[in-house]
Amino acid sequence: MRVAMNVNGEEVGAEVEPRMLLVHFLRDELGLTGTHWGCDTSNCGTCVVWMDGEPVKSCTVLAAMASGRDVRTVEGLEQGTQLDPVQEGFMQEHGLQCGFCTPGMMMTARWLLDHNPDPSEAEIREAISGQICRCTGYENIVRAIRWAAAHQPAKEVAS
């Protein structure tokens, strides 16, 4: 079947089997390998992307279910040559070790900060509670998100 969606601001489409999962569509059809794929069972959260502005586990969404919707992946975080403060925060605070969980963590972090610009540590931990860091670097992930909260770029004011 034909699926078409907007990924990181670009219209993309492909002929796929209905059973293709969104994570594989992004990685294998579009070559966007920033989105990782780990447990396959909706438990680890490394596959988190946004669909219509909300974080979802892309191993548990069919590409067909994302057809006609807006998808944002970790590749869509940086603006031009400017890293998102969340990406910057992971660098500054050593928020990754092997980096496997990082794309999912960053997508959830970006969503959290968009909705709660100054989250407490408890709120950050709750937000990422469906995501597993195999390197168990949670302390630094929380610090990285706190760093990003403290270094938000000035938001353009919508008129």
Added chain:
Amino acid sequence: MQTPAPFEYEHASSVDEALALLERHGPETRLVAGGHSLLPMMKLRLARPERLVDVNDLTDLAYVRREGDQIAIGALTRHAQLASSPLLASLYPIFQDAERVIADPVVRNRGTIGGSLCQGDPAEDLSAVVATLGGSLKIRSRTGERVVAARDFYLGPYETQVGPAEMVTEVVIPIRPGAGSAYEKVERRPGDWAIAAVGCFLTVSGGVIADCGIGLAAVGAPGLPALEAEAALRGRPAGEEAYAAAAQMAAAHCRPQTDQRGPAEYKRDLVAELTRRALRRAAARVMAGGA
């Protein structure tokens, strides 16, 4: 790599279209809502439908609203919406208690109340909440609509009253002014299914329990109501003595099984303790004006 076996896929743009597709293609066709129970089952070949009918475009079935003396919840309402509904927070905080411990925030962006109830998993939390509150489900088919009490909805694990060409469209909860409610769950780690969980509501009049409901998760049928415990509470003064009696009844009448989440006897003890805690919390909320 886990991928479902091949299937056909269609979008429905209305309830009528979804029902027509279900009828035309027969019992090997399944609705998919959030897909967070069905797709994992399909990956494991525990479910193998030939065709999926995607109902995610039916956004007019995503609502929580007051209709007279009832709350109406559309079948496509997602966990995240239930968790943030001011109406549910003020009338039935049991929903927020439960939503805080169902899966994780990202899963809660997708899973729906319709899918949760229709999955019929014995450990499913919303089944226990809706059974606790004596809610009911509106089930539509091409020939009409019927209303089934949540407490009669389950025929067994993973088996409900919904026929192959039917769809749940709405969940209805009676409003009880001044009621207090609560949900208590113990899980192995955040986001996991319950080892055991207990939901309850209470209304109190002149210090005496006028009406109540208790629903259990993970210790028997989906949404198992604790009928004997409810009977033990009605007409008794609200307080520790009544809660202890109810806790004992709930523990005696639940049907836990020993599994990887723990031995049956432990779960029984847990049901007693969680019943006491849920009743205390619900009673405190009655005093505080039901909120």
